[in-house]
Amino acid sequence: MRNLVVRIVAGVLAAAALAALGVHRDKTWPLVVAGLFLVLYLGLVMRRPLRRIRAVSRPFPPAWRKLLEENVGFYEELDAAGRKHFERNVALLVADHEFEPVEGVELDDELRVLSVAGAAVIFHHLGIEPRVRRTILLYPDHFDDAYDVSKHGEIMGMVHRQGPIVFSRRALRNGWNSKTDGSNVCIHEWAHVLDMDDGFADGIPVLAGDTEHWDEVLKEELERVRKGRSALRAYAGTNRAELFACAAEAFFERPGPLKKKDGELYELLCEAFGFDPLA
Ligand SMILES: [Zn+2]
16 A cells, blocks of 8 residues: 555656646646656556455455355355455455466356465465465366376466466366365465465465474474375475475365374464464
8 A cells, every 4th residue: 555655656746747847848748748647657556456446345246155155165164254354355366366268268257266265265364465466377177397288287286486376277176175185276376375475485484483493393394294294295295385385285174183293383384374273
C-alpha cells in the first residue's frame, strides 16, 4: 500500500512539474502531455489494485466454494471466519496470477482454484502474501525434463525461482483428492515459493526465527530421511529445499505421524506456518 502511494505521488509530481513548465512558458502542449501522462500512468499503476479490489468485492462464487469443500481438507476444518479469510485469499491469488494452459488443457475454474489453493493453505496464518506474482502453467499430465508429456514423464510439478509454477493437471487433482496421504503437489510447490521468498531455496522459510536452529534440524532430518527413520517420503532426502516442501505436505495432510516421528521438525513447521494443526 505504501509503495502504491509513493508511486501515485511520484506520478502526480512529475505531471505537475510538466504542467508548471507549460504555465511558466505560456505553452499549451506541456499541459496536454502532462494530462495524458497522468491518465496513462495512473491507469497502469492502479491496474493491479483495482483488479484485487474487484476480486474481493464481488461475492465468492458458490462453484469455487464447492470446489474448496470437496477438495481442500484444510478449508473444511476452518470455522466460518477462517473460511471467509481463506476464500478472500483464493480470490486475490486467482486475480494476481496468470494461468497458461498447455497442450490442449482447457482452463476452467477448477484448475484456477486448485492451482492457488496450496498458496491459500501455506500462507493462511502468516499475514503475508507470495512476494513474486507468477505465471501458472498447466500441463495435462506428468512431464519430463524437456517439458514433454509422455508415459515416461515423472514430474508432477515444479517452480522456478523467479519464474512460473508448472503443474501436471492429473497430479494437481490427485493431490487434492487424497487428503490424508501426505502427498500434494500444490502444497509442495507453494512451500517452495515460501522458502524462496527470502531469495534462497535452502529449506528455511522466509519468516523463520532462529535460522541456526533450523540449520541444525534440517541437517539431522536429512540424515534421518536418508536412513529411512523419518515419517517423510524418500524424495525429501534429495536436499534441504525438497525436505521442507515434502515436510509441508506431511504437516498439512498427516500431522500426527510427523509429530510422532519427527518432533523437532514438527515444532519448526508450526513456527513456519504460524499454527499447530494438532492443537
Ligand atoms: Zn520440490
